[in-house]
Amino acid sequence: MSTLLTEAERRYLAAVLDEPDLALDQIQANDFAHPGYARVYQVVNDIHREQPTLEGPELIRAVAEQAAAPGLDADRLELLRAEAPDTEQLPFYVGMVLDASAQRELVTIAANQDHVEQYQKLFNTPWPDQAVAAIAPEAATRAGHEELLVASLMAYPEQARTLVGIVPPETVQDFRCRVAYEAVASAAWDGDYTSDVSLVWQIAKAQEIAKSLGDTPPTYIEPDASFVARLSRTEITDQTGLDTARHLLAQDLRHNLSATPEPELEQQIRVSPASIFANPAQIDPHAPPAPTPESGIAPQHGRAEGTR
16 A cells, blocks of 8 residues: 555656656755655656657657566556646645655654654555545435535535535534545635645644644545545436535534523523513512612602691
């Protein structure tokens, strides 16, 4: 089983094999953690520098022959090239490769070991070669609806503003769903792209942040990468997200209404202090107000002096 970093390196290398001009000067072969990918990347750059017009299957054969990297023959490299990601995804993969390289450099100088170990753990998040089979939650459950909402947003990120307006991220209860929902919506809000690798990275990072704050994020049997892969394969339409969001909103409203406590009796019959009936002894609403010392009227007991 490979790791999140290995997958990011693989995708960046695939893009370079497909379009050698995408190789960046900022990334050197030693920035790759995978030795085979590092060797292939170096050879691609060398050949492209000498023969800039060489591309496609011819380039792949030349690279495979010169690199002689175990497990990366011409057939494997050609398959890799065929799986090259869209160029709009590359900034994230490039960032991961450079970030991981910088963290490995920090290890050699023993600087901020806790920070380095935390990042190494994130980069080593398992990335299964094939999604591990897992039992998805029942569609009728809250978790099932939240997963459907995230899957819809992944498929139709242009609906981000509408869906977030109906279901704000903070109302999503499942930890992974909330992180993924926030990540996709945040990127889509600015018109950016979110890849599956990016989502797994965000989930892993959110879990580490929660632990550092003293929280205990839930433990899932299904690996994060499998979770994201399963959602990406969910069959939905452009209406699924809207219907699911409205269902979750209605569910939250029903819950909030049922959870609202009944006001106490004394709160129900509260009377303004300015009212003449504020005195609890004043029972008859038709009777004159009870005299008070401030009114200057003293209660009379018997006849007043001088009366007959």
